[in-house]
Amino acid sequence: MSGPVPLGDQAAVPSRIATVSLHTSPLDQPGTGDAGGLNVYVVEVARRMAERGVAVDVFTRATKPSLPAVVELAPGVNVRHVHAGPYGRLDKNTLAEHLCPFIFGMMRTEAQAEPGHYDLVHGHYWLSGKAGVVAARRWGVPMVQSMHTMARVKNAALAEGDSPEPEDRVRGEDQLVRQADRLIANTEDEALQLSDFYGARPEQLHTIPPGVDLDTFSPGSRAEALERIGLHRDTHLLLFVGRVQRLKAPDVLIRAAAELLEQEPSLRDRLVVGVVGGLSGGGMHEPRMLTDLARSLGVADVVRLEPPQDRRRLADFYRAATVTVVPSYSESFGLVAVESQACGTPVVAARVGGLSTAVSDRVSGVLVDGHDPRHYAAELHRLIREPAWHARLAEAAPEHAATLSWSRTVDDLLDVYRSALTPRALPLAEAACR
Numbered sequence: 001m002s003g004p005v006p007l008g009d010q011a012a013v014p015s016r017i018a019t020v021s022l023h024t025s026p027l028d029q030p031g032t033g034d035a036g037g038l039n040v041y042v043v044e045v046a047r048r049m050a051e052r053g054v055a056v057d058v059f060t061r062a063t064k065p066s067l068p069a070v071v072e073l074a075p076g077v078n079v080r081h082v083h084a085g086p087y088g089r090l091d092k093n094t095l096a097e098h099l100c101p102f103i104f105g106m107m108r109t110e111a112q113a114e115p116g117h118y119d120l121v122h123g124h125y126w127l128s129g130k131a132g133v134v135a136a137r138r139w140g141v142p143m144v145q146s147m148h149t150m151a152r153v154k155n156a157a158l159a160e161g162d163s164p165e166p167e168d169r170v171r172g173e174d175q176l177v178r179q180a181d182r183l184i185a186n187t188e189d190e191a192l193q194l195s196d197f198y199g200a201r202p203e204q205l206h207t208i209p210p211g212v213d214l215d216t217f218s219p220g221s222r223a224e225a226l227e228r229i230g231l232h233r234d235t236h237l238l239l240f241v242g243r244v245q246r247l248k249a250p251d252v253l254i255r256a257a258a259e260l261l262e263q264e265p266s267l268r269d270r271l272v273v274g275v276v277g278g279l280s281g282g283g284m285h286e287p288r289m290l291t292d293l294a295r296s297l298g299v300a301d302v303v304r305l306e307p308p309q310d311r312r313r314l315a316d317f318y319r320a321a322t323v324t325v326v327p328s329y330s331e332s333f334g335l336v337a338v339e340s341q342a343c344g345t346p347v348v349a350a351r352v353g354g355l356s357t358a359v360s361d362r363v364s365g366v367l368v369d370g371h372d373p374r375h376y377a378a379e380l381h382r383l384i385r386e387p388a389w390h391a392r393l394a395e396a397a398p399e400h401a402a403t404l405s406w407s408r409t410v411d412d413l414l415d416v417y418r419s420a421l422t423p424r425a426l427p428l429a430e431a432a433c434r
Contacts, residue, residue: 013421014054014417014418015119016057018057018135019121020123021038021042022059023061026043036242037336045410048406050077052414056076058078058079059102060080080105083101107138110135120142120421123145123176125146129143144184144417147185148332150194150198150332152198153193154330177194182419185207185208186208186357187353187354190353208413210333211406211407212342217401218315218344218398232270235272237272238273239345250277252327254273254294259376273302276317290305318345319344325347326355327349328353329371333357334359337358340397341359341364342401347397348368348383355367
């Protein structure tokens with residue numbers, strides 16, 4: 001669902017992009033706090049843009065006074081720390097109060113360079129977009145926006161006990177959709193949500209799926225991977241990877257494991273439920289949610305909680321798993337699902353948002369309607385008890401993941417950037433504040 005613009009032979013190519021990731025730094029470890037798939041996206045795209053000769057400056061908020069003003073992430077990619085508001089990690093709902101000093105920091109950086117230093121601004125998440133659209137207006141360049149998640153979509157699918165996104169965010173996203181020159185959706189489903197929930201115009205929308213690092217995330221011996229992460233070779237590892245919060249629903253996996261053991265107690269000696277990730281969002285206020293739940297269900301002995309892992313270690317967790325479970329209530333894409341499949345491990349995921357694109361149902365994994373633990377337990381049981389079914393999905397999983405490469409993502413983004421830099425059918429982004 002996109003509005004293609006004829007590029008022609010003389011289509012402009014950006015030389016330097018200002019990428020805005022205000023609330024979370026690309027230097028942060030994904031899987032804890034506010035760091036997740038967005039961080040991976042920003043890093044992977046920036047690196048590959050630089051390899052194609054497009055320099056990238058990533059603007060993010062400084063969380064410590066000791067942070068260097070500029071950190072080179074890769075050749076051609078600089079992370080610029082902007083001092084805005086108190087140091088430390090702030091709740092995303094309070095960050096809007098510190099937009100002005102963040103914007104001023106971006107302006108100062110550009111003012112110290114030659115005129116026309118940046119050709120384009122790309123914002124990630126709504127707060128970044130609010131800052132980015134002001135900078136784009138000031139510099140006279142196009143504004144491209146990736147939402148990643150949206151308040152109205154999240155509020156329509158809240159987990160029990162979770163808090164809705166604030167109205168300020170809803171209004172901010174409404175305004176941003178009107179102001180952006182181009183909107184990048186991860187999937188056709190997200191493009192429809194931008195249109196249906198926010199009134200995005202067809203000529204703004206471009207659907208570009210994220211990718212996966214196929215060099216890091218690749219198939220390997222499950223038995224050897226199990227040993228490397230400290231488990232016996234005959235273990236059935238049911239894996240959850242991601243931020244620990246109600247939205248991501250790791251509790252659904254623990255409840256499903258309890259159902260599974262009730263159906264077949266003989267699995268207990270070989271079953272491990274692995275949760276790899278750190279507390280985030282509302283989970284920060286209930287740090288014992290999973291341990292208390294596991295204890296109450298009588299499965300504390302099979303639950304293993306692990307902190308976020310570096311990429312190569314994470315790949316071993318995926319390879320070691322019998323299945324990766326992604327039971328989220330809302331996902332704009334579901335990068336975990338693609339990484340798992342790239343490692344040859346099938347996925348059982350909720351049929352929500354971008355997971356319908358990330359997982360090929362009954363080919364590379366299984367999509368489940370709703371969040372009833374019994375339904376997840378049934379699919380997990382089948383994957384454990386039917387080796388031929390598991391092998392079929394495991395064989396197709398890397399093939400499906402290979403269709404989602406970062407190189408393809410960057411190629412498509414460059415096409416959108418070029419279209420935005422040609423004489424535009426859309427007006428230049430309006431100011432964020434009037």
